[in-house]
Amino acid sequence: MELGLSLGDNTKSASSKSFFLSKNNITNTSSDDYHHQKKNGLVFCMALGINNSSSSGRGGVQEEQNNENQEENDDDDEENTSEEGNINCTNNTPVQLDLLPLVPVPVPVPAPHRNLPQSLRWSSDNGSSENGSSGNGGLPVARGFDVNRLPAATGMEEVSSPNSVASSFRMDFGLFKSCVNIIGVGNKRNFESAGGSDGGEPERASSRASDEDENGVNTRKKLRLSKEESAYLEESFKEHHTLNPKQKVALAKQLNLRPRQVEVWFQNRRARTKLKQTEVDCEYLKRCCETLTEENRRLHKELQELRALKTSNPFYMQLPATTLTMCPSCERVASTTTSTAAPLITVTGTTTNTSKAPTTTTNTTTTTTSDSIPKGIPFLNSRPRFFPFTTTTNNPNHPHQSAAS
DNA sequence: GCTACTGCTTGGATTACGTCA
DNA sequence: TATGACGTAATCCAAGCAGTA
Numbered sequence: 380m381e382l383g384l385s386l387g388d389n390t391k392s393a394s395s396k397s398f399f400l401s402k403n404n405i406t407n408t409s410s411d412d413y414h415h416q417k418k419n420g421l422v423f424c425m426a427l428g429i430n431n432s433s434s435s436g437r438g439g440v441q442e443e444q445n446n447e448n449q450e451e452n453d454d455d456d457e458e459n460t461s462e463e464g465n466i467n468c469t470n471n472t473p474v475q476l477d478l479l480p481l482v483p484v485p486v487p488v489p490a491p492h493r494n495l496p497q498s499l500r501w502s503s504d505n506g507s508s509e510n511g512s513s514g515n516g517g518l519p520v521a522r523g524f525d526v527n528r529l530p531a532a533t534g535m536e537e538v539s540s541p542n543s544v545a546s547s548f549r550m551d552f553g554l555f556k557s558c559v560n561i562i563g564v565g566n567k568r569n570f571e572s573a574g575g576s577d578g579g580e581p582e583r584a585s586s587r588a589s590d591e592d593e594n595g596v597n598t599r600k601k602l603r604l605s606k607e608e609s610a611y612l613e614e615s616f617k618e619h620h621t622l623n624p625k626q627k628v629a630l631a632k633q634l635n636l637r638p639r640q641v642e643v644w645f646q647n648r649r650a651r652t653k654l655k656q657t658e659v660d661c662e663y664l665k666r667c668c669e670t671l672t673e674e675n676r677r678l679h680k681e682l683q684e685l686r687a688l689k690t691s692n693p694f695y696m697q698l699p700a701t702t703l704t705m706c707p708s709c710e711r712v713a714s715t716t717t718s719t720a721a722p723l724i725t726v727t728g729t730t731t732n733t734s735k736a737p738t739t740t741t742n743t744t745t746t747t748t749s750d751s752i753p754k755g756i757p758f759l760n761s762r763p764r765f766f767p768f769t770t771t772t773n774n775p776n777h778p779h780q781s782a783a784s
Numbered sequence: 785g786c787t788a789c790t791g792c793t794t795g796g797a798t799t800a801c802g803t804c805a
Numbered sequence: 806t807a808t809g810a811c812g813t814a815a816t817c818c819a820a821g822c823a824g825t826a
Contacts, residue, residue, distance in 0.1 A: 640797090644795090650813070653813090
C-alpha cells in the first residue's frame, strides 16, 4: 500500500528527497527526515500496524488471539497462524491490519473489579456475592449438595495425585494449591451440608441443565461457579484456549464438575473473549476513522488555501512538490520533492497485492478503489471514501522500490 | 430500614450449523 | 460420501444487582 501525498505537479514523481516512516521503528532509518517532515506538518501519521499474515480459514478467531499467542505454550493445539506482524519485503500476501498490539487489552482480573466499566469486565466477574466468603475467613462458602458435582467427588488425595490425569496438564499456577484445598474443603462442606447446612451461606443452586429431576421433568436450573472455580478456569484459559479431552476431564476432575460443564465454560469464554476484543477493535477503528476524517478535512482545507493562493499569486507556488509514499514492501513512507509549480495535492495508494490494477499515478485527488483496502477487515471496505486513494502496481520508477529491489 | 417491583447484566446451558479428519 | 468430534454463533433463561416507590 502506498500512501502518497504530493504538493505540486506529481507527474514528476521522481524524488530528490525522501524520508521513510517505518512501521516498526519509526525513529530508525531516516528518522531525521521523518522528524523534519513532521515539523513541517507533512507527516500523516496513521498508527495502524500492518500484518500480512493471512488469517486462518477456520473459525476466524485469530484476531482475538494475536496478542495472546505470545503466552501460549508451544504445545498448544491451537492453530496460531498469526505470528509477529513482521512484513516480509518479498511477500505479496494481502496486507492485514493488525490492530491488537496498539490496543490496550484488558487483563483478566480474578479479583473483584466492580469499578471497571462493564464493557471491559471479564466474564468471570459476576461480582456476585452468592458465594461470597462472608464470615468464614475467605474459605469457600458452604453449599448444599451439588448435583453438578460428580458423584465420585474426590478429595485432596485424588486431586493432588501425581498419577492423576491432571499431572500431564500444566497446572503450575499458584491457584492450584489453594483450589485443591478449596475443592477438598468444598467437597467436605458439600457433603456436610447435604446432611445439615452449617447455616448462613446460600446454597448453590443445583443445576443439571437438561437433566431431569426426580419426576422426569426437564429442569434448567443453573449453577453459578464460585469465584475460586472461575479463577481456576480462568487460569486454565490463560494456558489453553481450547482443551483436549484429556485436559477437559482433568479440569473437570479438579473442579469436581462434569466435563461437559468445563467444555461449555470454555466455549462461552472463547466467545465472550472474542466479543470483547471485537468491541475493543471496533472502538479503536472508530478512533482511527475520526483521526482520518480530521486529517482529511485538514488536507482539503489546505488544498483550498493553496489553490486560492495560486490563483492570487501564481509565483508563490514555485516550490518543490512533496510526495509521501508508503512502500508496500517495507512499509516505509517516503517523501519526494519535485520541482513543480502546480499547487496540487495528490494522495495515492499503491498496493502490490493487486496484479490487475494498472500503474496509475494521477494528478487528481479523487480516485478511490477498494483494491487498496485490506481485505482482512471487512468493515474497512465500507469505510467512508473520503480519503482519496489510487491503486497502482509496483512502480519501477519508485525510488525506494528500485532501491529495495 | 424493609419490601416488592422492574429493568438490566451476567453467565451457564442449549441448539444449529460448519469444518475437518 | 457418511460420520463423529469439535468449533463458533445465536439464543435462552436463571440468577443477581441496582434503582425506585
